[in-house]
Amino acid sequence: MSSLSLYDTLTRTTTPFSPVIAGKASIYVCGATVQAAPHIGHVRSGVNFDILRRWLIKSGYDVTFIRNVTDIDDKILHKAIHEEMPWWALAMKYERAFSAAYTALNVAPPTYEPRATGHITQMIELMQLLIEKGAAYAPGNGDVYLDVRKLSSYLTLSRQKLDDLQPAADADEVNKKDPRDFALWKAAKEGDPSWPTPWGPGRPGWHLECSAMAHAYLGETFDIHGGGLDLVFPHHENEIAQSESAGYGFAKRWMHNAWVTQSGEKMSKSLGNTLQVAEILKRVRGIELRWYLGSAHYRSMLEYSEAALDESATAFRRIEAFLHRSVEIIGTLPTPFISSGFADAMNDDLAVPTALASISESLRTGNTAITDGNKALIVQSANEIRGALEVLGCDPFDATFAQSGGEDLTGALDGVIQLALTQRAAARERKDFAASDQIRDGLSALGITIEDTAQGPRWSISRSEGE
RNA sequence: GGUCGGGUGGCCGAGAGGCGAGGCUCAGGACUGCAAAUCCUGCUACACGGGUUCAAAUCCCGUCCCGACCUCCA
Numbered sequence: 001m002s003s004l005s006l007y008d009t010l011t012r013t014t015t016p017f018s019p020v021i022a023g024k025a026s027i028y029v030c031g032a033t034v035q036a037a038p039h040i041g042h043v044r045s046g047v048n049f050d051i052l053r054r055w056l057i058k059s060g061y062d063v064t065f066i067r068n069v070t071d072i073d074d075k076i077l078h079k080a081i082h083e084e085m086p087w088w089a090l091a092m093k094y095e096r097a098f099s100a101a102y103t104a105l106n107v108a109p110p111t112y113e114p115r116a117t118g119h120i121t122q123m124i125e126l127m128q129l130l131i132e133k134g135a136a137y138a139p140g141n142g143d144v145y146l147d148v149r150k151l152s153s154y155l156t157l158s159r160q161k162l163d164d165l166q167p168a169a170d171a172d173e174v175n176k177k178d179p180r181d182f183a184l185w186k187a188a189k190e191g192d193p194s195w196p197t198p199w200g201p202g203r204p205g206w207h208l209e210c211s212a213m214a215h216a217y218l219g220e221t222f223d224i225h226g227g228g229l230d231l232v233f234p235h236h237e238n239e240i241a242q243s244e245s246a247g248y249g250f251a252k253r254w255m256h257n258a259w260v261t262q263s264g265e266k267m268s269k270s271l272g273n274t275l276q277v278a279e280i281l282k283r284v285r286g287i288e289l290r291w292y293l294g295s296a297h298y299r300s301m302l303e304y305s306e307a308a309l310d311e312s313a314t315a316f317r318r319i320e321a322f323l324h325r326s327v328e329i330i331g332t333l334p335t336p337f338i339s340s341g342f343a344d345a346m347n348d349d350l351a352v353p354t355a356l357a358s359i360s361e362s363l364r365t366g367n368t369a370i371t372d373g374n375k376a377l378i379v380q381s382a383n384e385i386r387g388a389l390e391v392l393g394c395d396p397f398d399a400t401f402a403q404s405g406g407e408d409l410t411g412a413l414d415g416v417i418q419l420a421l422t423q424r425a426a427a428r429e430r431k432d433f434a435a436s437d438q439i440r441d442g443l444s445a446l447g448i449t450i451e452d453t454a455q456g457p458r459w460s461i462s463r464s465e466g467e
Numbered sequence: 468g469g470u471c472g473g474g475u476g477g478c479c480g481a482g483a484g485g486c487g488a489g490g491c492u493c494a495g496g497a498c499u500g501c502a503a504a505u506c507c508u509g510c511u512a513c514a515c516g517g518g519u520u521c522a523a524a525u526c527c528c529g530u531c532c533c534g535a536c537c538u539c540c541a
Contacts, residue, residue: 012471032541045541075539155470158536164469165537182538206539228541233470238538257541258472264534267541295490296480301473301534308479311491318490321504353481357489367505371498433500440502451503458504 002347004059006224007299009232009254010157014349019223020252025061027053028214028251030227030235031113033070034094035079038101039274040293040304041228041260041267046107047290047393048257048298048350049226053108054391055346058338066217067110069095072117073206077192087193088117101277104286105293106393106400112217116209120195123204123212126246127184127197135245139175142187142200148180151241157254158233182238184208207238214243214250221249229256230266257298264303275304287320287401288313291394297353319359319385320396321460322366326382329455330375333397336387337380346391359388371454417448417459424450424457 004017019025029049032042049067056063071091080087095115102109127144130136135151138144148154148162155162165180183205188194194201214222227236236254243250259266262273280289283306292312296302327333341358345351366381389395420439427435440450449462 030541033539035539039541042541048541073539158470160470160537180538229472230536230540233536234538235540259535259541261534264473266535269540299472300480303479305479308491311479314492315490318504325504351481353490354488357481360489364506371505428500431500437501449503451505452499453504454498 002344004055004347005349006253006255007349009256017223017253019061020221023060023062025056025063025224026218026222027056027063027065027224027226028210028218028222029065029067029110029225030210030231031067031069032094032098033073033075034091034098035073035075036094036269037097038094038277039260039267039269040277040280040289041274042098043101043105043107043277043289044260044293044302045226045228045257046102047105047293049255050107050393051294051298051352051391052224052226052255052350054393055350058391063111064218065108065111066214067113068210068213069098069113069115070206070209071095071115072193072203097278103400104277104281105290106286106398107290108393114213114217116204116213119209119213119216120204122216123185123208124197126208126212126215126242127199129246130184130242133245133247136184137177138199140199141175142185142202143175143183144185144197144199145176145181146184146238146241146245147177148182148241149178151245153244154241155233155237157237157240160233182207182234182241184242207235207242210235210239211242211246211248211250214239215246215248220247222251224253224255225251226255226257229258232256255298258301260293260302260304262304267304280309284309284313285401287394287396288316291316291392294352294392294394295356298350316394319363319389322363322370323382323385323389323396324460325370325453325458326366326378328458329370330379330382334379334382334386336390336395337383338387338391339384342384342388342391352392355388355392359385362388373454414459417443421450421457421459 005014006017007014027049029045032038053063053065072087076091077087080090083090127136130146131138131144136144136146162180185197185199185202185208186205188201188203192203194203214225225236240250261267265273267274277289284292289309292309293302295312323334339358339362341361342355345355345358348354362381362384366378366385369377369381386395386397390398395401420443424436424439427433427439443450443459444462447462449460451458
């Protein structure tokens with residue numbers, strides 16, 4: 001079997017994955033700033049890195065996966081005033097909305113999910129270290145800044161030159177040594193929450209938390225740091241600046257997922273073109289949305305449209321239908337198996353679209369095997385497909401997606417439908433097709449689809465638009 | 468101004484010097500009493516202009532267009 005290679009934003013190349021500690025993989029992914037309900041761009045990131053995590057686990061790695069929650073920042077404070085609730089209540093409200101979205105999409109909970117406000121101590125320790133090393137300074141106004149000119153590796157991730165950067169419009173020329181120095185810590189303002197520090201009360205700057213928490217949970221050096229493409233600058237550059245100035249090895253590899261776009265433009269709150277997960281889930285099921293978001297390569301823009309989403313859901317339902325049919329024929333759930341075609345694709349920087357082609361092959365083989373009554377081949381195809389879907393987080397037999405509480409009802413319903421089907425079979429037997437079609441149409445009107453297969457008629461509950 | 472991605476068939480979406488990715492839609496066929504499902508066949512594309520090469524969607528030069536980042540962003 002091939003071995004895993006992954007793209008690295010820092011070197012812009014795809015290289016073999018070799019972890020810091022053999023057999024283990026440590027990952028830190030920047031999670032959400034919980035200041036609004038999640039849109040599908042947010043969860044795309046969640047899905048992409050969940051697929052990475054699942055593939056690493058399937059490949060035998062012991063994975064530690066950290067995804068943080070930024071629960072204190074300017075936007076949260078502003079939003080809290082607007083929504084007339086305490087900032088911490090607002091943060092919790094949206095943190096729960098994100099958790100619900102992740103759950104609906106079968107994004108596994110991180111090994112640890114640290115909140116920024118829970119790690120103020122680690123942030124203060126990191127700032128002290130940075131000041132001791134001469135990398136940061138506290139000008140006395142309560143702020144703490146990082147001295148970016150001291151660090152030669154600054155901006156290597158985004159490949160920019162310090163002097164080419166446009167200085168921030170609101171740069172503090174009085175206290176900062178250089179307008180491009182960024183705040184590790186912000187002095188308390190009237191009415192804002194604050195925590196005591198040796199430099200006065202204040203609250204963390206955005207970047208500090210990730211350096212502090214990555215260090216707290218993963219140590220000085222870890223394997224992969226991930227996040228959305230828009231975090232490359234400034235967030236990840238600043239994380240590198242903080243962590244390397246502290247003497248940490250920090251992330252060995254950087255991975256960034258691309259956008260979900262609409263009309264070619266990035267989905268973002270400021271553009272007002274966001275599609276909330278909760279809204280999309282009224283149109284398709286969570287497993288279908290996940291299939292859609294996961295089906296494009298993680299480094300490619302995904303141009304959202306309802307048509308594309310529907311198309312994707314249609315394709316997924318075909319695969320799902322085959323698995324259900326195979327279970328009806330074989331009598332047991334498929335045993336997940338990873339085909340070499342699927343593995344080769346995934347090992348090539350998670351080439352999911354190519355991996356999907358291998359699923360299509362198995363699907364065709366499997367459907368043909370059903371027609372031919374070749375049980376061994378049905379089993380093999382179903383096993384391969386389930387193995388692939390499991391890695392993609394779209395296994396219809398996964399407990400997350402299983403229909404709950406329907407067992408008894410389905411059994412009863414099956415009895416009733418079988419009665420009707422017996423009548424229909426009798427009508428067909430005597431060539432009374434008007435009567436048999438009446439039964440089929442009647443069931444169809446109730447949302448029950450009848451298909452006459454080689455193994456006899458089968459029924460399923462049909463899904464209609466907007467269900 | 469600086470940095471970085473893109474432009475592929477009706478649509479979505481891979482690939483990155485030679486071997487028609489795949490899916491969806493549509494059309495035709497097989498199967499079926501008819502459907503549905505399934506399978507088969509068809510629709511053969513790489514923004515434009517040059518160049519390199521035996522061979523270019525892929526490499527080089529130029530042009531056009533779209534998008535992202537440059538201190539809120541997944």
